[in-house]
Amino acid sequence: MASADPLKRVQLHDKEFVPFLTHEDIHERVKQLGQELHHRLAGSQPTYLVMLKGAFVFAADLIRHSRLNGEVDFVRTSSYHGTETEGKIRMHLAPSPELVAGRDVVLIEDIVDSGYTMQAFLPELEALNPKSITLVTLLHKPESQVVPVNIDLVGFVIPPHFVVGYGLDYNGLGRQLPAIYQLAQDF
Ligand SMILES: O=P(O)(O)OC[C@H]1O[C@H](OP(=O)(O)OP(=O)(O)O)[C@H](O)[C@@H]1O
Numbered sequence: 001m002a003s004a005d006p007l008k009r010v011q012l013h014d015k016e017f018v019p020f021l022t023h024e025d026i027h028e029r030v031k032q033l034g035q036e037l038h039h040r041l042a043g044s045q046p047t048y049l050v051m052l053k054g055a056f057v058f059a060a061d062l063i064r065h066s067r068l069n070g071e072v073d074f075v076r077t078s079s080y081h082g083t084e085t086e087g088k089i090r091m092h093l094a095p096s097p098e099l100v101a102g103r104d105v106v107l108i109e110d111i112v113d114s115g116y117t118m119q120a121f122l123p124e125l126e127a128l129n130p131k132s133i134t135l136v137t138l139l140h141k142p143e144s145q146v147v148p149v150n151i152d153l154v155g156f157v158i159p160p161h162f163v164v165g166y167g168l169d170y171n172g173l174g175r176q177l178p179a180i181y182q183l184a185q186d187f
């Protein structure tokens with residue numbers, strides 16, 4: 001069982017996580033990101049492309065704060081087993097070509113960590129001929145990044161510790177937590 005109390009530690013499977021970003025911190029920053037998107041894409045009807053599963057919570061809040069009259073589509077890739085990436089990306093659900101071609105695409109990620117997911121996915125998205133791509137990620141771990149990625153908007157630059165909550169999981173658990181927690185044993 002996971003506790004949702006932002007002041008308490010959380011146990012998920014075999015690992016313990018400690019509070020890192022409160023729901024209030026996240027809410028405030030997501031609101032700012034939404035406003036920034038609104039300014040950047042004023043007058044456009046973008047396609048919000050949500051990277052499942054991790055970005056679904058962030059995307060729901062970001063899209064509402066951006067107040068743009070766009071359409072929503074979903075992509076699903078996976079790479080992580082436990083707290084480690086294999087470096088190999090599997091595509092489970094591809095974007096709808098008609099929602100990408102000629103459109104301003106807002107690609108919504110929960111985290112850029114090694115960069116492997118975006119390195120693999122961005123060329124596939126570009127091949128569908130979008131008018132523009134704006135990559136927004138809630139979290140970025142520059143110290144963990146192995147390959148370069150052009151990110152347009154970042155919510156929080158964070159240290160290289162494994163995190164869960166607000167959509168992010170550890171082996172499937174923790175996505176429902178309203179706050180973000182870091183792996184306790186990383187300290
Ligand atoms: O920069 P990277 O090291 O590639 O890591 C980032 C990716 O890893 C996570 O997805 P994951 O593959 O775990 O799937 P999930 O979103 O379904 O949890 C996360 O949601 C990002 O998409």
Ligand code: HPA
Nearest residue numbers: 113161162163164168169
């Ligand atoms: O720190 C992380 N937590 C959860 N999922 C992730 N996918 C990449 N990095 C992470």
